Amino acid sequence: MKLVGMLDSPYVRRVAISLELHGVQFVHEPLSVFSTYAEFAQINPVVKAPTLVLDDGTVLMDSSLILDYLETLAPTDKKLLPHTPDARAQHLQVLGLALAACEKTVQIVYEHHLRPAEKQHEPWLERVTEQLLAAYSLLEKHLAQATGDYLNQAALTAAVTWSFTQLKLPTLLNADAFPNLQRHARQLEQHPAFKQYPIE
Known part of the structure; x- marks a missing residue:
């Protein structure tokens, strides 16, 4: 398999780490959706990161869809989501909050770095920031109650x-207002899979 995309994308990074934890062999091709657009388009004309090219040439995109596919391949001892409906719903609730925080962070970054300052819309930025804070506040509460497999x-x-x-x-x-998130991230960033695919 080939994973296409830069590790400065949290979506690419979550897939790379998941592939490692699932025990799937793959090649990482660090193409940018900006600086190497044309080269990326030759692999996936939509130019969406992450892109996963399967051994048979099938092209998958969107990190959640890629991870859903990988979950079907993983043996029981390497699955990253629980099987039972109630446990899975709890995990998906936390996962939804994390992905919402990710999306809002990306939106703010793009607004600041891709849109000219005179065209930035402050009311929209304020709203997205509120959504980001809400997602992280709820994640902080969930992590305070978390037990078991981390x-x-x-x-x-x-x-x-x-x-x-x-x-x-x-x-x-x-x-400092999010001590559980800080501790959680510090702990996982020390894991070999995280270190192998560090944030850029």
């Missing part, structure tokens, strides 16, 4: 997202 899809996505927000928007949040 390395699952919800947990790793929360850690990847928090590290991404802290790197890209270091002054937006008061990190």
Whole structure:
């Protein structure tokens, strides 16, 4: 398999780490949707990161869809989501919050770095920031109550997202107000799979 995309994307990074944890052999091709657009388009004309090219040439995109496919391949001892409906719903709740925080972080980063300052819409930025804070506040509460296995899809996505927000928007949040998230991310960033695919 070939994973296409840069590790500065939290979506690419969560897939790379998940592939490693699932025990799937793959090649990482670090193409940018910006600087190497044409080369990326030759693999996937939609130019969406992450893109996963399967051994038979099938092209998958969108991190959640890719991970859903990988979950079907994983043996029981390497699955990253629980099988039973109630447990899975709990994990998906946390995963949804982490992905919402990720999406809002990306929106703010793009607004600041891709849109000219005179065209930035402050009311929209304020709203997205409120959504980001809400997602992280709820994640903080969930992590305060977390027990059991700490390395699952919800947990790793929360850690990847928090590290991404802290790197890209270091002054937006008061990190000290989220001690559980900080501790959680620090712990997982020490895992070999996280270290093998570090945030860029």
